Amino acid sequence: MVANNKDISSFLKTHGLAGTIIRKQVLSHLWGDGVALTQKEIEEKLPPETDRVTLYRTLRLFTEKGIVHKIVLNGETQKFKIAGRFRKSDHAHFYCTKCHKLLCMPQLDVDLSDLPEGFQFSSARLVVEGICDTCSQKNQTQTQ
Amino acid sequence: MVANNKDISSFLKTHGLAGTIIRKQVLSHLWGDGVALTQKEIEEKLPPETDRVTLYRTLRLFTEKGIVHKIVLNGETQKFKIAGRFRKSDHAHFYCTKCHKLLCMPQLDVDLSDLPEGFQFSSARLVVEGICDTCSQKNQTQTQ
DNA sequence: AAAGCACTTGCAACACGGTTGCATTTTAAT
DNA sequence: ATTAAAATGCAACCGTGTTGCAAGTGCTTT
Ligand SMILES: [Mn+2]
Ligand SMILES: [Mn+2]
Ligand SMILES: [Zn+2]
Ligand SMILES: [Zn+2]
Numbered sequence: 001m002v003a004n005n006k007d008i009s010s011f012l013k014t015h016g017l018a019g020t021i022i023r024k025q026v027l028s029h030l031w032g033d034g035v036a037l038t039q040k041e042i043e044e045k046l047p048p049e050t051d052r053v054t055l056y057r058t059l060r061l062f063t064e065k066g067i068v069h070k071i072v073l074n075g076e077t078q079k080f081k082i083a084g085r086f087r088k089s090d091h092a093h094f095y096c097t098k099c100h101k102l103l104c105m106p107q108l109d110v111d112l113s114d115l116p117e118g119f120q121f122s123s124a125r126l127v128v129e130g131i132c133d134t135c136s137q138k139n140q141t142q143t144q
Numbered sequence: 145m146v147a148n149n150k151d152i153s154s155f156l157k158t159h160g161l162a163g164t165i166i167r168k169q170v171l172s173h174l175w176g177d178g179v180a181l182t183q184k185e186i187e188e189k190l191p192p193e194t195d196r197v198t199l200y201r202t203l204r205l206f207t208e209k210g211i212v213h214k215i216v217l218n219g220e221t222q223k224f225k226i227a228g229r230f231r232k233s234d235h236a237h238f239y240c241t242k243c244h245k246l247l248c249m250p251q252l253d254v255d256l257s258d259l260p261e262g263f264q265f266s267s268a269r270l271v272v273e274g275i276c277d278t279c280s281q282k283n284q285t286q287t288q
Numbered sequence: 289a290a291a292g293c294a295c296t297t298g299c300a301a302c303a304c305g306g307t308t309g310c311a312t313t314t315t316a317a318t
Numbered sequence: 319a320t321t322a323a324a325a326t327g328c329a330a331c332c333g334t335g336t337t338g339c340a341a342g343t344g345c346t347t348t
Pocket of ligand 1: 069083086089091093103104105
């Protein structure tokens, strides 16, 4: 629970959604910059009596409304993340393998100069893995 | 059935695998440059009485042995493709949305010049979508 | 504050692909 | 042809996605 209830309630109202218990709970866990969670990870943070269908429907609703983005990490795992200022999730992301934050990086793209003659570029889903600035910093401080 | 049985049988022998019916059938459908198929697509090309578990185990075996690569297209669909000269599938691929061929493009990569200060790059699974050279050619000829 | 209605939830149930154990069949080596 | 090892077919189980519907809740209006 990172954000206070007032924030989350008004957030839901802004997006024309009823402020139900589970919706507030889910949002509270996704609140914060770079926070991205698996459906299972969210499920584990919720009270154990939570119905899995309701969680499923909640995440589907959020995704449809564009409130959260569903981002594929590596084919197996997909993470949910509050959309923030971006309408669509069609931009690149950076996934930190240390702190597991997922950060939007719309400036990143594929180097098309190496695309062979005759090939036409259309799109590329892009998730870059590595270590974020904060974690690099920490690591440097420790090893010094 | 693109390749002849001799080729496929020796291919299996080379990789230390028994030349069973279903293995030959699966390989024959994956034979050819750029051919990449979904498990379901393969299943539909096989005789209808084929057991789905056996197909599953066949593809898992091929993947484990490195004979075929399992490549995630867009989070939902993953395609199987004969590995060819590459040991691992950790290089970029180009997916043609017209002819649905999947081509290895190890020369493609992410433009890292835009990676912000302090971020360390580690890896990026990369599938570029677009139109391949052959399909571009055809399209040009038609519209002329 | 209470009522009414639309929306949401909880539950049971089904779909479907992955996965396993095991008895039977097939392959490859002798 | 014999034989041992490997592969297959089948039944069955699991987890996740998905739906229908009855019961419950949130929100607006009075
Ligand atoms: Mn984003
Ligand atoms: Mn490849
Ligand atoms: Zn980090
Ligand atoms: Zn093409």
